[in-house]
Amino acid sequence: MTNKPPFQRPLRVGLVGTGIGSLHAAGIARMPQLATLAAICGLDAAAVNALATRYGVEKTTSRYEDLLSDPSLDVIDLCVPHDEHMPMAIAAARAGKHILIEKPLARTLEEADAILEAVQNAGVTLMMGHNQRYYAHHARAKALIDAGVIGKPYLIVASVHVHGQIDGFRRFLKHAGGGTLIDSGVHRFDLIRWIMGEVETVFAQTGRFLQMQMEGEDCAVVTLRFRSGAIGSFSCSWSAKGPAPEETLQIFGPYGSIYTEDHTRTLRLFTERPTPELEDVRQFVFPVDQAESIRRMLEAHFTHLQQGLPPPITGMDGRASLELSMASYRSAQTGQPVHLPLQGENQR
Numbered sequence: 007m008t009n010k011p012p013f014q015r016p017l018r019v020g021l022v023g024t025g026i027g028s029l030h031a032a033g034i035a036r037m038p039q040l041a042t043l044a045a046i047c048g049l050d051a052a053a054v055n056a057l058a059t060r061y062g063v064e065k066t067t068s069r070y071e072d073l074l075s076d077p078s079l080d081v082i083d084l085c086v087p088h089d090e091h092m093p094m095a096i097a098a099a100r101a102g103k104h105i106l107i108e109k110p111l112a113r114t115l116e117e118a119d120a121i122l123e124a125v126q127n128a129g130v131t132l133m134m135g136h137n138q139r140y141y142a143h144h145a146r147a148k149a150l151i152d153a154g155v156i157g158k159p160y161l162i163v164a165s166v167h168v169h170g171q172i173d174g175f176r177r178f179l180k181h182a183g184g185g186t187l188i189d190s191g192v193h194r195f196d197l198i199r200w201i202m203g204e205v206e207t208v209f210a211q212t213g214r215f216l217q218m219q220m221e222g223e224d225c226a227v228v229t230l231r232f233r234s235g236a237i238g239s240f241s242c243s244w245s246a247k248g249p250a251p252e253e254t255l256q257i258f259g260p261y262g263s264i265y266t267e268d269h270t271r272t273l274r275l276f277t278e279r280p281t282p283e284l285e286d287v288r289q290f291v292f293p294v295d296q297a298e299s300i301r302r303m304l305e306a307h308f309t310h311l312q313q314g315l316p317p318p319i320t321g322m323d324g325r326a327s328l329e330l331s332m333a334s335y336r337s338a339q340t341g342q343p344v345h346l347p348l349q350g351e352n353q354r
């Protein structure tokens with residue numbers, strides 16, 4: 007037995023997709039000791055070539071198989087529409103590639119389980135792209151709560167209130183698997199679960215009010231009860247017209263509260279138990295934007311992979327946030343509260 011780490015050189019990454027994939031490319035380019043962007047795959051040749059030129063990537067292709075058959079690639083980074091997640095992830099696992107996959111893990115829990123099974127059978131690593139944990143205001147909120155600064159949280163109020171024309175694959179259920187809840191919602195579900203622990207019961211209402219070009223919901227309201235006994239609410243909308251986007255978390259405990267806002271990258275802390283480093287009421291503003299949160303996420307995942315450690319955000323984490331979206335859909339369809347774990351038929 008050797009205890010040498012599995013990689014003693016930069017990981018060679020094949021990127022698929024040039025939408026949010028362009029921020030993945032930018033992030034990988036900034037960690038040369040850790041990873042090399044070795045190939046880019048996408049259906050839009052102009053976008054692929056532009057990224058390749060910008061980051062000096064030699065290999066470009068529109069055929070995914072070209073990445074899988076390249077023995078020099080260690081990691082496949084999937085930044086593709088949701089209906090491509092399962093087939094591409096399973097094929098990558100079978101080709102022996104480690105996988106980084108954008109959220110949501112898949113369109114349904116059945117698809118998610120098929121990915122997890124293929125990954126386990128192949129003995130590769132699955133890294134989940136929940137980059138919002140790496141916004142500094144979220145990371146600090148988690149650290150403050152874990153340090154007991156507001157006591158054990160009993161209430162969380164979360165929001166995603168944004169607007170803008172929804173187009174591309176997100177218009178269609180067969181491509182996206184749902185509307186705002188499986189997309190923006192799954193990000194916030196991951197944060198909610200990360201901070202508050204596992205959810206026991208979900209009750210949801212969904213609707214479509216402005217984005218009639220979409221098949222899925224553009225608005226949803228979800229209430230949650232956690233296994234800890236804590237409660238929460240989450241309002242998620244792609245049709246929330248307002249002066250600025252609003253993506254927030256508000257967490258209350260017996261000694262105070264924490265408020266985070268993505269648009270201003272702010273954390274506001276109120277605590278009746280100030281420690282020497284913390285004033286009673288404090289406002290922190292952090293310089294971490296979406297691109298930097300993605301870079302930090304990639305860096306954390308690749309560092310763990312290079313050292314042979316489990317990923318900081320696992321496939322099971324991706325499944326758990328997806329399960330909250332699925333439970334919300336089931337509740338909205340049946341008009342009933344839904345208890346987790348989901349049993350039986352898990353298709354929408």
Ligand SMILES: NC(=O)c1ccc[n+]([C@@H]2O[C@H](COP(=O)([O-])OP(=O)(O)OC[C@H]3O[C@@H](n4cnc5c(N)ncnc54)[C@H](O)[C@@H]3O)[C@@H](O)[C@H]2O)c1
Binds near residue numbers: 026174
């Ligand atoms: N973490 C975040 O903040 C964040 C933000 C946006 C999107 N996302 C997620 O990233 C993923 C992609 O979303 P997007 O907004 O970039 O989508 P997009 O439609 O902008 O881009 C999709 C990309 O996938 C490529 N593609 C599609 N099918 C392909 C195929 N068969 N072979 C090769 N390439 C293919 C397209 O050419 C395109 O480059 C989704 O899972 C989405 O939910 C995450």
